[in-house]
Amino acid sequence: xxxxxxxxxxxxxxxxxxxxxxxxxxxxxxxxxxxxxxxxxxxxxxxxxxxxxxxxxxxxxxxxxxxxxxxxxxxxxxxxxxxxxxxxxxxxxxxxxxxxxxxxxxxxxxxxxxxxxxxxxxxxxxxxxxxxxxxxxxxxxxxxxxxxxxxxxxxxxxxxxxxxxxxxxxxxxxxxxxxxxxxxxxxxxxxxxxxxxxxxxxxxxxxxxxxxxxxxxxxxxxxxxxxxxxxxxxxxxxxxxxxxxxxxxxxxxxxxxxxxxxxxxxxxxxxxxxxxxxxxxxxxxxxxxxxxxxxxxxxxxxxxxxxxxxxxxxxxxxxxxxxxxxxxxxxxxxxxxxxxxxxx
Numbered sequence: 571x572x573x574x575x576x577x578x579x580x581x582x583x584x585x586x587x588x589x590x591x592x593x594x595x596x597x598x599x600x601x602x603x604x605x606x607x608x609x610x611x612x613x614x615x616x617x618x619x620x621x622x623x624x625x626x627x628x629x630x631x632x633x634x635x636x637x638x639x640x641x642x643x644x645x646x647x648x649x650x651x652x653x654x655x656x657x658x659x660x661x662x663x664x665x666x667x668x669x670x671x672x673x674x675x676x677x678x679x680x681x682x683x684x685x686x687x688x689x690x691x692x693x694x695x696x697x698x699x700x701x702x703x704x705x706x707x708x709x710x711x712x713x714x715x716x717x718x719x720x721x722x723x724x725x726x727x728x729x730x731x732x733x734x735x736x737x738x739x740x741x742x743x744x745x746x747x748x749x750x751x752x753x754x755x756x757x758x759x760x761x762x763x764x765x766x767x768x769x770x771x772x773x774x775x776x777x778x779x780x781x782x783x784x785x786x787x788x789x790x791x792x793x794x795x796x797x798x799x800x801x802x803x804x805x806x807x808x809x810x811x812x813x814x815x816x817x818x819x820x821x822x823x824x825x826x827x828x829x830x831x832x833x834x835x836x837x838x839x840x841x842x843x844x845x846x847x848x849x850x851x852x853x854x855x856x857x858x859x860x861x862x863x864x865x866x867x868x869x870x871x872x873x874x875x876x877x878x879x880x881x882x883x884x885x886x887x888x889x890x891x892x893x894x895x896x897x898x899x900x901x902x903x904x905x906x907x908x909x910x911x912x913x914x
Contacts, residue, residue: 574599577835578823580811580848583611586839587794588642590803593837600803601833603825605810608787609794615785621876621912624785628872629886629898629914631748635768635776646793653903654780658683662744664890667691672744674778680709680771692740692890700732701741707731708763709771716763724762725755740890745770747895752868779886781903814838814848841867875913882911 575598579590582604590602608614618625632639634654643649658674668691675685683705687698719727724746728738743754749765750757769776782789795805813824814836821836838845846854846863853859886898900912 575834576832577601577837578603578811578821578831578833579837579839580823581611581839582606582609582794582805582807583839584613584639584642586611586837587790588638589837589839590798590805591642591645591794594798594801594803598835600798602798602803602805603809603811603823604805604807607808609791609805609807610787613786613789614791615787618874623876623912624788625874626782626786626900626914628870629896629900630782630786632780633749633769633776634778634780635772636780640780643790646790646797648790648793651784651789652780652782655778657775658777658779660779661884661887662690662692662890663887664692664740666891674774679773679776680705682774683770690741693737697734697737697741700734701737704728704731704733705766705771708766711763711767716760716767719759719763720761722759723755724757724759727759727763728754744888744890751870756866756868781898783904811848815850872914877911877913879909880907880911882913 577593577598577600579586579593579600579602582602586602586604587609590600594600602609612627613630615624615626617623632652632654634640640649640654643652658672660672662670662672664670670689670691671686672683672690673686674682676682677684684702687693687701690698693701724742725738728742733742738754745765746752746754746757746762749769750761754762798805809825811823812826813822813830815822815830821833822830823833823836824830838848840848842862842865846859849859854863882897882899882902884899885902886896888896898914900914901907901910906912
């Protein structure tokens with residue numbers, strides 16, 4: 571019997587975990603390498619010493635259209651640790667125009683959002699009509715046409731399709747910022763259009779919001795390790811890759827002070843800058859990798875607040891015309907309501 575092909579997966583975030591699970595199930599000899607002492611990438615939690623509470627590295631949510639993430643959760647037995655709305659329901663609190671609710675109605679897609687759009691207080695009647703028109707244009711775009719817009723910002727695309735600055739900031743960016751982790755003036759129109767096509771226009775449940783009911787590390791980090799190791803794979807934590815080269819059709823990878831290790835294949839599930847820095851010069855000069863090196867990061871500031879009383883009844887809300895963008899009632903989302911509350 572021939573030896574199983576070997577593969578090294580560099581990076582223990584969600585992409586690396588998913589790749590390792592797929593490959594170990596396909597019968598390959600998998601080694602997952604992560605430089606930090608835990609799996610999960612930016613989806614992790616830690617114990618806050620002062621409060622004694624497990625705190626997430628920022629609130630993470632997913633949508634009903636995130637089918638591969640949902641598949642991963644189910645594969646790892648973690649689906650019972652999350653909650654997914656049966657239908658979209660989000661309260662929007664506008665400091666200027668008051669409160670609205672964006673929700674999925676009983677009409678078939680793409681009309682299911684129309685009633686809440688018509689009631690949305692942050693837009694004028696004309697802006698609502700133009701937003702509905704833009705939605706029809708988005709729905710009609712095929713993948714090839716969408717990909718031609720990768721170098722166009724979504725804000726510019728919206729301006730070209732009759733959207734006002736108020737609508738861009740007060741409606742469209744409300745969806746773009748949390749899903750793409752970037753401002754509407756910088757994100758690719760291709761990616762933003764995909765979000766609306768897959769999440770809001772394809773079916774009535776694509777935009778349903780889901781969240782973990784436990785800390786992010788407790789959600790899948792240990793489950794992922796057990797899954798991979800129980801199928802013959804290996805997980806190495808605190809041992810990142812510092813060198814990569816290809817010889818005779820095989821990848822050679824090495825860590826700090828380690829001898830180079832051979833593998834038939836390597837999967838680089840790393841952030842763009844770390845990936846490019848690891849590549850041999852011959853690959854680094856390829857146009858594809860040259861573009862990757864110019865991808866910027868987009869940090870988010872999270873504020874964790876503990877109150878000695880109940881200050882918020884809903885699970886979460888979006889905010890407009892304020893410095894805040896979203897507030898999550900962690901006590902309610904985690905099912906730990908008492909006299910006080912923990913908000914993120």
